[in-house]
Amino acid sequence: MIELLRADALTRLADRDPNATPGFDGDKAAGQEALAAGVDHLSALQERLFAASTAGERRRVLLVLQGMDSAGKGGIVRHVVGSVDPQGVHLATFKRPTAHELSHHFLWRIERELPPVGRIGVFDRSHYEDVLIGRVRQLAPADEIEQRYADIVEFERRLVRTGISVVKVMLHVSHDEQQARLAERLNRPDKHWKYNPGDVDERMLWPDYQRAYETAIQRTSIDEAPWYIVPANRKWFARLAVQSLLTDALERIDPQWPAATYDVEAEKARLAQS
């Protein structure tokens, strides 16, 4: 499944069907079953990563989640990330930058939220906003936006070099699906708080955003940290795909239970007497 989701410098969004379920030929029920079946393995890998970090393992994973409003970022956090021990997760949500954040380089606030050793880091939105809404809304001069792609590549290369596996996911929904999801928020009083009139303002710039995503994906899909375009019209598939990506990243690290740093038999004797 994973290889089918991968993007590179030539990827075009128009070639990726938001309704597809690449590499998985089951239906929704089968997908949900597969998701549930993967929980324990992912959770165990995370615990082993945490354990290994107490003995010097410095590798870790950073999941970067991007997507248009209602693409399902929150659902991924809740249903995929939420299945592992909260102690093993470092979650950061990036909203509109504060004045203080804007007074720094755009990567400043990102750097501060990198996961500590032993943790899975999760970014709900990220530094990519600075080349997405930043580009579409012209929040910075054009040459500065251009510079940011290079800054991001250099930054992520450093992360990978220092042991952070960067897993970048674009949740790819269709224009129609977004309309249906926003409409649901308007139709249900218990969802009204999730709706923001600004969501439709951004929606009206849909083609610009798609171009900005495509450009970001093309420019920053490096071998060490490629993008994965996850079709997200079917929530169950998107969740299963992200679970697979996280599992794969942790399996590549293959963290090991650390050996005791003390004399086990001596401690058994000491404990027995206590």
Next chain:
Amino acid sequence: MIELLRADALTRLADRDPNATPGFDGDKAAGQEALAAGVDHLSALQERLFAASTAGERRRVLLVLQGMDSAGKGGIVRHVVGSVDPQGVHLATFKRPTAHELSHHFLWRIERELPPVGRIGVFDRSHYEDVLIGRVRQLAPADEIEQRYADIVEFERRLVRTGISVVKVMLHVSHDEQQARLAERLNRPDKHWKYNPGDVDERMLWPDYQRAYETAIQRTSIDEAPWYIVPANRKWFARLAVQSLLTDALERIDPQWPAATYDVEAEKARLAQS
């Protein structure tokens, strides 16, 4: 159940049986079933709290978890806190203070980890360590330790006044049960990393720690923020009890879905045209 767990200025630990299941007369299977049955309600309350906070609700909950090594704090985080959306939780683990933290008042690092609005805050260990290990190991002069109880009461009264429900839980395990749990860590290679020879050093001071807990509980169980002594020899009961405490605290807040701050019909029309 909750009232039976509550402590006050006269509570004695010796009167609380770590094996008991106060207010619950089912067995382990029934307890686990009750825990599973409570997940959706707790999770829904948390989501409503988060939603309400976007419309000005400032009340929130802070769960303070204390207990001897192996008392089950990590299991509570994993199995109770882990059942709600990670976006709705602010988890802080307090370890031995750094030199930088020690250069400040002991509440300084605590203040920095208070939960933002809309979140359930969870402290895995807390400011109470400063009157527990602080007292037992004489990490500060006696008069300073004395002052800390008053500082804590004043601090927590302020939290409550500003809308933070402080739920303080001591996970109460017996001396024998701790020995069994530490022995399990020594008997299983995949648990070796969880064992620390220092755990037995602290265990040898068991009576001192019990006295320090009792004193802390008596001095800081104020009406606004009482302690709850949760018998923790049966992990399933401790988890069920903490779930009940969290649920109760959120029910008292009774957060409401906020009304739309925009014209719903106008937005429906605008969305339909987009």
